[in-house]
Amino acid sequence: MLHLVTGHAGFIGFHTACRLLERGDGVIGLDNLNDYYDPALKQARLAALQALATRTGGFYRDVRANLADAAAVDAVFAQHRIERVINLAAQAGVRYSLQNPRAYVESNISGFVNLLEACRHHGVGHLSYASTSSVYGASTALPYSEHVAADHPLQFYAATKRANELMAHAYSHLYRLPTTGLRFFTVYGPWGRPDMAPFLFTRAILEGRPIQLFNHGRHSRDFTYVGDIVEGVLRASDRPAAPDPAWTSAAPDPARSNAPWRVYNLGASAPVALVDFIDALEAAIGKPAIRELAPLQPGDVPDTAADTTGLQADVGYAPATPLREGVQRFVDWYRGFYKV
Incomplete structure (x- = not known):
C-alpha cells in the first residue's frame, strides 16, 4: 500500500516512515525541512530513511515541499496513486506559538x-493526522477522555490542532472522506526533537548545566515512547474511520460521528511526575542533574493523562515500553549520535 507521510523528516514522521518501509509498504515523504530546529538532524533522519529503503528494497520518494503550497501538494497526488495519508507535518511547539502565531496558521491551518x-x-481511502493532548487546555478532569468536549485551549498551537479536528469533520461529513485524529501525549525517544524537555535535559546534564523545572517541578506528564506512538498511528491508519450507527445528534459524542470521523487519545496511560522522569534520565546517564525551580510558564498545564480505552477497543492499541527502558534507549541514541 502506498502511503503519503507528511513531516517525514520530523521526529514521529521519521519513525512512522521507517516502520512502513520495514513492513513492506511504499512511502512518499513530504517535508519542507524548515529551520524551527537544526535541519542537520532532519537531514540525518532522511539519510537513515534512504539507507533503510535501499536495504529493504522498499519504494521511497523524498519530496521537498511546503504543505501551504497547494499546487505542490496537488502535484504529489496527481503523480502517485496514494491510498493512505498520515499527516505528521505541523508547526510544533507550545511556547513558540506565543511568539510567532502566523507560522501556525500557514502550516497547521492552510497546509x-x-x-x-x-x-x-x-480519492484517498483514509487520512490520519496528528492532534495533541494540548487541546484539553483548561480541563483538569483526568484522565483526559475524547468523549468530553475539548474547547478551552490555552495556547494558539492547541487551537490550530483543535481546528484541524473540526475541519476534518466537515470534510468527513460533506465528502465522506474517512479521517482519524490522534491526540499525542508527551512523546520521547531516539531521534527526538531538540526543543523538547527530554532532549534539553539530557544535553544539560551531560554538559553539567542546570535544568529548569517549571511549575517548581510539580508537573506530571503521560510520557509515551515513540515506538508505542507509531504502533498506534499505524493501527489507526490501517482501520479507516467509519460512521458510528449509535451516534445521535440529541447527545453528540465528541469523539465519534455519523460521518466517517474519529478522534482518539494516543498515550501511555501512565502519567509520570517530572521529577521521576529526571530520576530515570540521571540513572541512564550516570550523572545527577542540577535542578533549578521556576514558575509555571504561560500556556502550560500542570498535568496530563490519557484515557486510551477507545483506541484499545477499536484497534487493539496497548503501549509496551516501560519508562526506564525507553529513557535508556533515548540516552544511548543521544550519546551515539552526538558522540558524547
Whole structure:
C-alpha cells in the first residue's frame, strides 16, 4: 500500500516512515525541512530513511515541499496513486506559538486545508493526522477522555490542532472522506526533537548545566515512547474511520460521528511526575542533574493523562515500553549520535 507521510523528516514522521518501509509498504515523504530546529538532524533522519529503503528494497520518494503550497501538494497526488495519508507535518511547539502565531496558521491551518482538498479530489481511502493532548487546555478532569468536549485551549498551537479536528469533520461529513485524529501525549525517544524537555535535559546534564523545572517541578506528564506512538498511528491508519450507527445528534459524542470521523487519545496511560522522569534520565546517564525551580510558564498545564480505552477497543492499541527502558534507549541514541 502506498502511503503519503507528511513531516517525514520530523521526529514521529521519521519513525512512522521507517516502520512502513520495514513492513513492506511504499512511502512518499513530504517535508519542507524548515529551520524551527537544526535541519542537520532532519537531514540525518532522511539519510537513515534512504539507507533503510535501499536495504529493504522498499519504494521511497523524498519530496521537498511546503504543505501551504497547494499546487505542490496537488502535484504529489496527481503523480502517485496514494491510498493512505498520515499527516505528521505541523508547526510544533507550545511556547513558540506565543511568539510567532502566523507560522501556525500557514502550516497547521492552510497546509491542512490543502491536504484535505487533495485527499478529497484524489480519492484517498483514509487520512490520519496528528492532534495533541494540548487541546484539553483548561480541563483538569483526568484522565483526559475524547468523549468530553475539548474547547478551552490555552495556547494558539492547541487551537490550530483543535481546528484541524473540526475541519476534518466537515470534510468527513460533506465528502465522506474517512479521517482519524490522534491526540499525542508527551512523546520521547531516539531521534527526538531538540526543543523538547527530554532532549534539553539530557544535553544539560551531560554538559553539567542546570535544568529548569517549571511549575517548581510539580508537573506530571503521560510520557509515551515513540515506538508505542507509531504502533498506534499505524493501527489507526490501517482501520479507516467509519460512521458510528449509535451516534445521535440529541447527545453528540465528541469523539465519534455519523460521518466517517474519529478522534482518539494516543498515550501511555501512565502519567509520570517530572521529577521521576529526571530520576530515570540521571540513572541512564550516570550523572545527577542540577535542578533549578521556576514558575509555571504561560500556556502550560500542570498535568496530563490519557484515557486510551477507545483506541484499545477499536484497534487493539496497548503501549509496551516501560519508562526506564525507553529513557535508556533515548540516552544511548543521544550519546551515539552526538558522540558524547
